[in-house]
Amino acid sequence: MPELPEVENVCRGLAEFFKVHSQIESVLVQSPKLRYPIPKKVKELKAVSVKRVHRRAKYIVIDLGSVCILNHLGMTGSWRIATCSSEIKHDHLALKMGPKTFLVYNDPRRFGYISIVDVNEVQKCRWFKHLGVEPLSADFTASYLFKIARHKKQPIKALLMDQKNVVGIGNIYAAEALFLAKVKPTRVSHKLKFLECEAIVTAVKEVLDQSIQSGGTTIKDYRTVYGDVGGFVTQLNVYGRYKEPCRACKNLIRKKVIAGRSTFWCSKCQR
Numbered sequence: 650m651p652e653l654p655e656v657e658n659v660c661r662g663l664a665e666f667f668k669v670h671s672q673i674e675s676v677l678v679q680s681p682k683l684r685y686p687i688p689k690k691v692k693e694l695k696a697v698s699v700k701r702v703h704r705r706a707k708y709i710v711i712d713l714g715s716v717c718i719l720n721h722l723g724m725t726g727s728w729r730i731a732t733c734s735s736e737i738k739h740d741h742l743a744l745k746m747g748p749k750t751f752l753v754y755n756d757p758r759r760f761g762y763i764s765i766v767d768v769n770e771v772q773k774c775r776w777f778k779h780l781g782v783e784p785l786s787a788d789f790t791a792s793y794l795f796k797i798a799r800h801k802k803q804p805i806k807a808l809l810m811d812q813k814n815v816v817g818i819g820n821i822y823a824a825e826a827l828f829l830a831k832v833k834p835t836r837v838s839h840k841l842k843f844l845e846c847e848a849i850v851t852a853v854k855e856v857l858d859q860s861i862q863s864g865g866t867t868i869k870d871y872r873t874v875y876g877d878v879g880g881f882v883t884q885l886n887v888y889g890r891y892k893e894p895c896r897a898c899k900n901l902i903r904k905k906v907i908a909g910r911s912t913f914w915c916s917k918c919q920r
């Protein structure tokens with residue numbers, strides 16, 4: 650499932666594309682059935698220009714001036730460029746940008762969705778109103794994390810993955826950040842010391858930054874608009890490395906399934 654660095658890279662690719670093709674002539678909806686059906690209003694868009702593309706949490710926000718198209722990639726959503734309408738088959742939606750230019754959205758497992766909201770309603774819309782702070786912003790600090798953690802009895806990994814606390818961190822980056830911070834993922838949140846929260850916040854920012862620079866992590870489906878895969882997979886320290894030697898101490902990486910998600914850590918480096 651794409652996490653923050655992957656969505657950020659898709660956004661950057663879209664921004665590059667819209668720099669050259671900023672006018673949406675029309676929208677073709679071939680199959681509205683995603684996790685939530687594509688609203689009719691999206692189909693009715695005609696001759697609108699893209700002002701800006703940005704990311705909020707794991708959402709892509711395409712700003713059209715008075716309204717924004719919101720897209721969540723779910724597990725397998727992706728955008729690609731097509732040069733002919735005959736290339737658009739079994740896809741969910743295509744933005745027609747010119748006679749030979751289409752931006753096509755496809756989502757085989759249909760966990761993603763596309764919606765449309767008024768530009769003034771974005772922050773308080775149903776998708777955004779419960780979102781926590783952006784991990785790469787100045788709002789995500791050790792004091793912030795410590796304050797939340799103090800009242801929670803859940804494992805720190807679950808706390809980091811809860812989008813109400815901090816957004817965009819999923820299974821991969823929670824595991825990687827906790828490795829860098831030397832904190833075991835199963836540690837109970839309210840017992841964490843301030844210095845440990847500080848280490849976690851620094852590690853989260855570091856791991857997300859590095860992954861964005863490497864183009865994200867491709868485990869299976871994730872691709873950028875230009876079809877590139879993410880290179881961060883070679884830099885993973887613990888995620889997906891069960892029984893492989895820890896890069897720091899050679900101890901074998903452990904794995905445990907918690908709440909249906911595989912959790913990886915080094916029992917020597919992480920306490």
Ligand SMILES: [Zn+2]
Nearest residue numbers: 895898915918
């Ligand atoms: Zn280790």
